[in-house]
Amino acid sequence: MARSDGDQRAIEKIRLPLWGSVVASDGAAPWLVVDGLGDQVEPVALFLRDLAARGRSASSIRSYALALLRWWRFLVAIGMQWDRVTSAEVRDFVLWLGRAAKPVATRRTVSRTSAGQVNPVTKKRNPGDGYGPATIRHSNAVLRTFYDFWLECGCGPLINPVVVERSRGSRANSHHNPMVPYRAEGRLRYNPRLPKRPAPVHA
Secondary structure, eight states, X not given: OOOOTTOOOOGGGOOOOOOXXXXXXXXXXXXXXXXXXXXXXXXXXXXHHHHHHTTOOHHHHHHHHHHHHHHHHHHHHHTOOGGGOOHHHHHHHHHHHHHOBOOGGGSOOSOGGGTTOBOTTTOSBOOOSBOOHHHHHHHHHHHHHHHHHHHHTTOSOSSXXXXXXXXXXXXXXXXXXXXXXXXXXXXXXXXOOOOOOOOOOOO
């Protein structure tokens, strides 16, 4: 049963099951999400097939598949159907990602003291054991695109559960080019802020 926005889900008690996996495929899409019995998850399979038809790379499709597998595991954990979710489930998923540790197989093997610090050579932040803001933002973007696809097909929830918040006083697609399809404008509601890049050091 779907929960109203006012319901409080115990985020700290949610444990994702080792359900399903992402597997290579020789079909129309190079990657598939399969369930605990090894059968493909049909809503995801059709979406990934559409991405392949749009010319997305195999690595991009795999990235989408992994994000959707994580979402499906979350839905299994909370007992929710993919086409019955609301923005409350997306909110709780973002909250869960913000405090959860990555699966053991992907955890760091180097010192934890460097987690989150900027590598002086690459200028990139060293990853930690949790899901960073960039991963959460990517997850939100994947879910937004996935539900847009199913709304266009006339299936899924009545509205996209990944809500876009527009800037105050702005009108959606106010400068729309008639030769380009409409697209959502604004910031995804539950996108975390990205950490600021360190200022360049001049010699």
